[in-house]
Amino acid sequence: MNELARAKTPWHLWVVGIMSLLWNGFGANDYTQTQLSNLDYMRTMMDGMGVTPEAALAYFQSFPAWVDAFWxxxxxxxxxxxxxxxxxxxxxxxxxxxxxxxxAGTTIYQAISETPAWASSGMAEIMSIVIWAIVTFLLIYAISMRQKGVLR
Structure with missing residues (x-):
């Protein structure tokens, strides 16, 4: 396709873009609330997991700087x-x-560090797989849209 020609934006780009923005907005909020040491947020997130918000926050604050950077x-x-x-x-x-x-950096850290039981539960592992799948899909989708001339 000619570089100057612009492909029509497919309807699914808007669906994928908006859904990914909502999903990633949640992740950005989670990161921000954790970095701001918001105990009320931690209390909500840890509800029913058998861990205090203080213990959860202490775990996240114990990350080395390089893990925070990867996160x-x-x-x-x-x-x-x-x-x-x-x-x-x-x-x-x-x-x-x-x-x-x-x-990848945060996953490596989780694999080599001593992780509390609540942070390595079945649900945490499922979420990790879901996050990997979504980010991988979004990268492949963006590459595909570039190849089709949708992304400039």
Whole structure:
């Protein structure tokens, strides 16, 4: 396709873009509330998991700086990718790619560190798989939209 020609925006780009923005907005809020040490938020998130909000917050605050950096890349890369996808920007690919790198860093940390039982429960593992699947899908989707001339 000619680089100057613009492909019509498919309806599914708006659906994927808006759904990913909502999903990644939740992740950005989670990261922000954790970094701000919001105990009320932790109380809500840990409800029914058998862990106090203070213990959960202490766990997240014990992350080394490099893990926090990877977590930030993962969260903010995905959020930026969603916005860039909606703007039909080819930079969405780079943003989602950086998000995958961030996710890989946090996943490696979880694999090599001593993780509390509540943070490595079956539900936490399922969420990890879901997050990997979504970010991978978004990267592949953005690449596909670029190849079709939808992203500029």
């Amino acid at each position: 930030a890349f993962g969260v903010w890369g995905s959020l930026a990718g969603s916005v860039l996808l909606l703007l039909r920007s080819r930079w969405a690919i780079i943003a989602f790619g950086s998000s995958l790198i961030g996710l």
